Amino acid sequence: ETGVTQTPRHLVMGMTNKKSLxxxxxxxxxxxxxxxxxxxxxxxxxxxxxxxxxxxxxxVPSRFSPECPxxxxxxxxxxxxxxxxxxxxxCASSPSGGGREKLFFGSGTQLSVx
Amino acid sequence: xxxxxxHPSTLSVQEGDSAxxxxxxxxxxxNYFPWYKQELGKRPxxxxxxxxxxGEKKDQRIAVTLNKTxxxxxxxxxxxxxxxxxxxxCAATSGTYKYIFGTGTxxxxxx
Numbered sequence: 001e002t003g004v005t006q007t008p009r010h011l012v013m014g015m016t017n018k019k020s021l022x023x024x025x026x027x028x029x030x031x032x033x034x035x036x037x038x039x040x041x042x043x044x045x046x047x048x049x050x051x052x053x054x055x056x057x058x059x060v061p062s063r064f065s066p067e068c069p070x071x072x073x074x075x076x077x078x079x080x081x082x083x084x085x086x087x088x089x090x091c092a093s094s095p096s097g098g099g100r101e102k103l104f105f106g107s108g109t110q111l112s113v114x
Numbered sequence: 115x116x117x118x119x120x121h122p123s124t125l126s127v128q129e130g131d132s133a134x135x136x137x138x139x140x141x142x143x144x145n146y147f148p149w150y151k152q153e154l155g156k157r158p159x160x161x162x163x164x165x166x167x168x169g170e171k172k173d174q175r176i177a178v179t180l181n182k183t184x185x186x187x188x189x190x191x192x193x194x195x196x197x198x199x200x201x202x203x204c205a206a207t208s209g210t211y212k213y214i215f216g217t218g219t220x221x222x223x224x225x
Binding site: 004031033040041042043045048050055056090094097098099100102103105106107108 | 118123145146148150155156157158159160163165203205207208209210211212213214215216217218
């Protein structure tokens, strides 16, 4: 299943580095999401884009900067991260973003901040 | 704020036995309750969902029940198989894109 593709799969970065996570969906969906998955915690919604417009910024620190150039691509730009930001970052898409619909997840980027 | 509590955090069952995972939600406006399965190293995938106008839904060996009065819903897996081993997440939403997820249950099916 390659509906939602995330790269890279693994990323190790220092606190002073700048890196970007990429997500691409081939499902024709109009909504895309970034979630953070930490051990023993619920999936945390970070950002939502609906028709390329950001509709949610769930109190995420400014060291995380999303970008959605079109409905098929989503980026998460990272800079000056902290060790507690180490987690699995999941991208997801859904048909309309209107709720009560199936989320299609990517395989995630496992991020380690040293 | 809204939250979803999920229990147990880990569950081990013998192959062929049944497994039950329970979730309780706080937002009485919640009306859609999906369950996602995440195998080790893989993406979460929707396995079943239920809307608030239905009390129970089945799909082969899996079923979900909803008790709106008590604000809880449960996932039932019968005749468990080794391939059912995974982390299962429940979620709730009041109809927006804001899904509130539970903390997950790691299910191990012992052969």
